[in-house]
Amino acid sequence: MTRKGIIDEAMRVVLLCAGLASLSIVVLIGLFILRESLPAFHEIGVWNLLSGKEWRPGQGQFGLLPMIAGSGLVTLGAICLGLPLALCCGIFLAEIAPTWIRVVVRPSIELLAGIPSVVYGLFGLVVLVPAVRQIDYPGNAGFGLLSASIVLAVMILPTIASVSEVAIRSVPDEYRQGALALGSTRWEMIRRVVLPAARSGILSAVVLGLGRALGETIAMIMVIGNSVMMPTTMGGPLPGIFLSRARTLTGNIAVEMSYATGLHSSALFATGVVLFVLIMIVNSAARALMSRNVRGGRP
Amino acid sequence: MGTDAPEARLRTVDYSLFYGSFRALRDITIDIPENSITAIIGPSGCGKSTFLRSFNRMNELIPGVTVTGKVLLDGEDIFHQNVVALRRRVGMVFQRPNPFPKSIFDNVSYGPRIHGIRDRGTLAAIVERSLRDAAIWEEVKDDLQKSALALSGGQQQRLCIARALAVEPEVILMDEPASALDPVATMRIEELMQSLKQKYTIVIVTHNMQQAARVSDYTAFMMTDEERAGNLVEFGATKKIFTTPADRRTEDYISGRFG
Ligand SMILES: Nc1ncnc2c1ncn2[C@@H]1O[C@H](COP(=O)(O)OP(=O)(O)OP(=O)(O)O)[C@@H](O)[C@H]1O
Numbered sequence: 001m002t003r004k005g006i007i008d009e010a011m012r013v014v015l016l017c018a019g020l021a022s023l024s025i026v027v028l029i030g031l032f033i034l035r036e037s038l039p040a041f042h043e044i045g046v047w048n049l050l051s052g053k054e055w056r057p058g059q060g061q062f063g064l065l066p067m068i069a070g071s072g073l074v075t076l077g078a079i080c081l082g083l084p085l086a087l088c089c090g091i092f093l094a095e096i097a098p099t100w101i102r103v104v105v106r107p108s109i110e111l112l113a114g115i116p117s118v119v120y121g122l123f124g125l126v127v128l129v130p131a132v133r134q135i136d137y138p139g140n141a142g143f144g145l146l147s148a149s150i151v152l153a154v155m156i157l158p159t160i161a162s163v164s165e166v167a168i169r170s171v172p173d174e175y176r177q178g179a180l181a182l183g184s185t186r187w188e189m190i191r192r193v194v195l196p197a198a199r200s201g202i203l204s205a206v207v208l209g210l211g212r213a214l215g216e217t218i219a220m221i222m223v224i225g226n227s228v229m230m231p232t233t234m235g236g237p238l239p240g241i242f243l244s245r246a247r248t249l250t251g252n253i254a255v256e257m258s259y260a261t262g263l264h265s266s267a268l269f270a271t272g273v274v275l276f277v278l279i280m281i282v283n284s285a286a287r288a289l290m291s292r293n294v295r296g297g298r299p
Numbered sequence: 300m301g302t303d304a305p306e307a308r309l310r311t312v313d314y315s316l317f318y319g320s321f322r323a324l325r326d327i328t329i330d331i332p333e334n335s336i337t338a339i340i341g342p343s344g345c346g347k348s349t350f351l352r353s354f355n356r357m358n359e360l361i362p363g364v365t366v367t368g369k370v371l372l373d374g375e376d377i378f379h380q381n382v383v384a385l386r387r388r389v390g391m392v393f394q395r396p397n398p399f400p401k402s403i404f405d406n407v408s409y410g411p412r413i414h415g416i417r418d419r420g421t422l423a424a425i426v427e428r429s430l431r432d433a434a435i436w437e438e439v440k441d442d443l444q445k446s447a448l449a450l451s452g453g454q455q456q457r458l459c460i461a462r463a464l465a466v467e468p469e470v471i472l473m474d475e476p477a478s479a480l481d482p483v484a485t486m487r488i489e490e491l492m493q494s495l496k497q498k499y500t501i502v503i504v505t506h507n508m509q510q511a512a513r514v515s516d517y518t519a520f521m522m523t524d525e526e527r528a529g530n531l532v533e534f535g536a537t538k539k540i541f542t543t544p545a546d547r548r549t550e551d552y553i554s555g556r557f558g
C-alpha cells in the first residue's frame with residue numbers, strides 16, 4: 001500500500017472508532033439508567049409512576065405526575081415567553097440589523113449562552129422572586145412556575161436566537177431577490193419567503209431550546225419552590241396556575257438523590273427515564289412537524 | 300425618433316452607476332421602445348446585468364451603490380417612485396432559476412397574494428393564465444401542489460416567468476434567462492418571448508449573439524472603456540446592428556473578433 005493509502009485507511013479507522021465510541025456511550029448510559037430503574041418500574045408499575053399524584057418516598061408512594069406537570073408547565077411558560085423574543089432576535093440579527101449592531105449584539109447573546117445556570121438561578125432568586133411576590137394572589141410566595149418560566153425563557157433565548165439566526169442567514173439570497181423583484185416589501189419577503197424557507201432550521205432551534213428547558217436543573221431548583229404538588233390555580237383563574245409552586249423532573253432527581261436508597265433510588269432513576277422519553281417525544285414531534293409540509297418545501 | 304417607431308417606455312439619461320468608487324456604468328442614454336424586445340449584448344463584465352437591474356432598482360440592495368443621471372419609466376423618474384410599486388410594474392427573471400421552496404401554485408400566486416388578492420378562485424385563475432402564458436401549464440397542470448424545486452431547470456425558469464407574469468407587470472427584465480438551459484428549453488423560452496411582446500416590453504441580456512439576432516427587435520451593444528466602466532456603444536434596430544453596424548467595435552464584436 002502507498003503511504004497515502006495507509007494514512008487514508010488509518011484515518012478511516014480512527015473516525016469509525018470515534019463514531020462508534022460516541023454511539024456506545026449513549027447506549028451505555030441509556031442501558032445503565034434503564035437497569036437501575038427496572039425495580040421501580042417492576043414494583044410500582046409504569047402506569048402508577050406516570051399517573052400517581054403523590055410522591056411520598058417514606059410511605060412508598062412514587063407518583064411522578066406532579067413533576068411531569070411541573071416540567072411541562074415551566075417549559076410551556078418558557079417557550080411562550082422566550083420563543084417570540086428569541087425569534088424576533090434571530091430575525092433582527094439575520095435580516096435587519098446593520099453590521100455594527102450585529103457585531104455588538106451577537107457576542108453578547110453568545111455570552112448569555114455561556115453563563116452558568118446557577119448564576120441565572122441567583123438572578124431569579126434576587127430579582128424575579130421578589131418581583132413576582134408583589135403580585136397579589138392567594139398563596140403566591142414568589143417562588144413558583146412564573147419565576148422559573150422567566151428564568152428559563154432567558155436561558156433558552158440565546159440558543160434559539162443564534163440557531164435561528166444561522167438558519168435564516170443560510171436562506172439563499174436568490175429567494176430574497178426573487179421576492180423583492182415581485183414587489184414585496186422587506187417584511188413580506190421575510191414573512192412569506194425567508195422564514196418558511198428557514199422553517200426546518202428554526203424548528204431545530206426550538207427543539208434545542210425545548211431540550212435545554214426540560215433538562216435545566218439547578219436554576220429551577222433555586223426558584224420554583226420544589227414543593228411536590230400538582231400545580232394549582234389556588235381557586236383563581238387558569239393563568240394563576242403559574243403562581244403555584246412546583247417541582248421539575250430534573251429537580252426531583254437532584255434534590256433527593258443524595259440520600260435515596262433502594263426503591264426510592266430506583267424511582268429517581270425512573271424519573272430520569274421519563275425525562276429521557278419526554279425529550280425523545282419532543283424531538284420526534286418536531287421531526288414529524290418538519291416533514292408534514294415537505295411537499296410545499298424542500299424536495 | 301421616426302414617426303412609426305413605438306413610444307419609448309424606458310429611458311435613461313446620462314445614467315452612471317458606481318460600486319463604491321468603481322464606476323461600472325458611464326453616462327448611458329437610451330430609449331427602449333414599448334411592446335418590443337430589446338437585447339443587451341456585450342463582453343462579460345461590461346455591466347449588462349448592472350444596467351438591467353437599474354430598471355427595477357435592484358442595485359439598491361448592494362451596499363455602496365450610488366447612481367447619477369436619470370432612469371425614466373413612462374417619463375417618470377423611477378428614483379422618485381415607491382420602489383415596491385415600481386417593481387410591480389417592472390418584473391424580473393433572473394439568470395439562475397430561483398423558484399421559492401414552495402408549491403408551484405404558491406410560487407405563481409405569491410405576487411397576486413402580496414398585492415392583496417385573497418379569493419381562492421381568482422388566484423387559481425391567475426395561476427392558470429400565467430402558467431399558460433409561460434408555456435408550462437400542460438406540464439404542471441396535473442399537480443400544482445408539487446414542490447417547484449422538483450421541476451427541471453427549464454421548467455423552473457418558465458415557472459419563474461409565470462411568477463413574474465402573475466403580477467401583470469408592464470416591463471419584463473430578463474438576465475440571460477436561457478443560459479442554464481438546453482437548446483429545446485431555450486427555444487421554448489424564445490418562442491414565449493415572442494408571444495409576450497404583444498403585451499409587454501421586454502429587455503433581455505444575452506451572451507448569445509444568435510439569440511439576440513433571432514428574438515430581439517432592438518439591440519444595445521455595451522463595452523467597457525479604458526477605465527473598465529461600461530458604455531453604450533451602439534443602439535438600434537437589431538437588423539441594422541447585425542448587418543450594418545455604425546461602430547467599428549460593434550462589428551468586431553458581432554463578427555467574433557473579440558469579446
Ligand atoms: N456587487 C458588486 N459589487 C462590486 N462590483 C460589482 C458588483 N457586481 C458587479 N460588479 C462589477 O461591475 C462590472 C459589471 O458587472 P456586471 O455583472 O453588470 O457585468 P455583466 O456584463 O453582466 O457580465 P456577465 O456577462 O459576465 O454577466 C464588473 O466589473 C463587476 O466586477
Ligand SMILES: [Mg+2]
Binds near residue numbers: 347348349474
Ligand atoms: Mg451578467
